[in-house]
Amino acid sequence: MSSLAPRLAVYLVADPDLARVDLPLAVHQALDGGCTAVQLRAKHLTDRAMLTLARNIREMCRAYKTLFVVNDRLDIALACGADGVHLGVDDLPVADARRVGQQAGRPDLIIGYSPETDEQAAIAASEGVDYLGVGPVFGTASKPDAGEAIGLETLRRRAAKTTIPVIGIGGIETRNAASVIGAGAVGVAVVGAILRTDDPRNAARTLVETVSSAEAQRW
Amino acid sequence: MSSLAPRLAVYLVADPDLARVDLPLAVHQALDGGCTAVQLRAKHLTDRAMLTLARNIREMCRAYKTLFVVNDRLDIALACGADGVHLGVDDLPVADARRVGQQAGRPDLIIGYSPETDEQAAIAASEGVDYLGVGPVFGTASKPDAGEAIGLETLRRRAAKTTIPVIGIGGIETRNAASVIGAGAVGVAVVGAILRTDDPRNAARTLVETVSSAEAQRW
Numbered sequence: 001m002s003s004l005a006p007r008l009a010v011y012l013v014a015d016p017d018l019a020r021v022d023l024p025l026a027v028h029q030a031l032d033g034g035c036t037a038v039q040l041r042a043k044h045l046t047d048r049a050m051l052t053l054a055r056n057i058r059e060m061c062r063a064y065k066t067l068f069v070v071n072d073r074l075d076i077a078l079a080c081g082a083d084g085v086h087l088g089v090d091d092l093p094v095a096d097a098r099r100v101g102q103q104a105g106r107p108d109l110i111i112g113y114s115p116e117t118d119e120q121a122a123i124a125a126s127e128g129v130d131y132l133g134v135g136p137v138f139g140t141a142s143k144p145d146a147g148e149a150i151g152l153e154t155l156r157r158r159a160a161k162t163t164i165p166v167i168g169i170g171g172i173e174t175r176n177a178a179s180v181i182g183a184g185a186v187g188v189a190v191v192g193a194i195l196r197t198d199d200p201r202n203a204a205r206t207l208v209e210t211v212s213s214a215e216a217q218r219w
Numbered sequence: 220m221s222s223l224a225p226r227l228a229v230y231l232v233a234d235p236d237l238a239r240v241d242l243p244l245a246v247h248q249a250l251d252g253g254c255t256a257v258q259l260r261a262k263h264l265t266d267r268a269m270l271t272l273a274r275n276i277r278e279m280c281r282a283y284k285t286l287f288v289v290n291d292r293l294d295i296a297l298a299c300g301a302d303g304v305h306l307g308v309d310d311l312p313v314a315d316a317r318r319v320g321q322q323a324g325r326p327d328l329i330i331g332y333s334p335e336t337d338e339q340a341a342i343a344a345s346e347g348v349d350y351l352g353v354g355p356v357f358g359t360a361s362k363p364d365a366g367e368a369i370g371l372e373t374l375r376r377r378a379a380k381t382t383i384p385v386i387g388i389g390g391i392e393t394r395n396a397a398s399v400i401g402a403g404a405v406g407v408a409v410v411g412a413i414l415r416t417d418d419p420r421n422a423a424r425t426l427v428e429t430v431s432s433a434e435a436q437r438w
Contacts, residue, residue, distance in 0.1 A: 046309035046310070047291065047309065047310045047311050048308075048309050048310060048311065048312065049309075051311060051312070051315065072266070073294065074294040074298075075292065075293040075294035075297075075311060075316075075319065076311070078294075078319045078322070078323075079293075079311060079315040079316075079318075079319050089267075090265035090266065090267050090268075091265070091266045091267060092266050092267065092270060092294060092295070092298060093267065093270070096270065096298040097294075097298075099298075100294065100297045100298050100323060103297070103323045103324050104297075104319060104322040104323040104324075105322050105323075
């Protein structure tokens, strides 16, 4: 198992469209609660505003020694010095992102990828992907275009078919997080379960404990 | 005057949303007609589709030794090996784009910038901008969010206040292109004047001749 895996345990997708309050405040609370990774997903900001927000979250994550990745945008990731970038099937191809990252002096750039089929999941390792986001595991209200839930069995199948760490995403909350780990994921990506609560710190803490217990039971 | 200036004489903004026919075909015809620069502007494609289109146009521009820049997206520009990137006030800041470009082994990357005020135009040179796009000079139907026309006098004032080459953009056609050069621009950026004609090759050729005559008259 990759040494990246423990850093993916509780992965907050920080989306300003879904934050109840100030996003950096909620991220700060989640970091304080022990969340292990943050992804900035900002589909409706200008690039300049996204970069400013990315730098802000980047600094907080650095202070907490927490992984920070930028969704979709390699240029923003490189400009703010993120640890990585997360790509989907409609984004820059992984090979191109890897090459530009290497050219930019970032051979260490972590590249996450969201496959949409078993085949895409299976070949991701050969493309140099560092981790996979697989979902939507359950129905989700946080991403209207996410498609139909794939369920735990599909998650289990995709996780079994690859050698790289998999996190589950989509409709994951405290009550179902253990089942995602049970299906072979090393972590859970959450949006609303942290952002749309009154207490992001406590929500993160509870998720960390839940994932940790579920991991322990798996071995 | 920069050696870049002659390459900016007739600058086609290639926007798939505005092409009457197949965009690569229209770009090819415009290149054949002598257009000196092409910018890919694609606000509504996926990143993956934009990269594919960028590579296609990049190859054509290379064959014609024509400048090729990508609008807004530094990552796409670097991934396809474009000559440059064109940024606006809401995009990645020029200094960040320059730094990432240098890190990526592209110190030669041409950075264009569209200022919105006289002050932004005046300080662009100190930020390392290679050329400015100033406009909308006239009213335009090609960019609904372009704002009110600034007119030839504002173009003249902004061009006079900077040492870097300026191209005019916005509502420029064969009939008014000479006035844009007369106001101090080294070139004209056009969209509809080439893309929305029945004969992009001839439209480009006529614009090249018009700009060339106007340049000759200025000296």
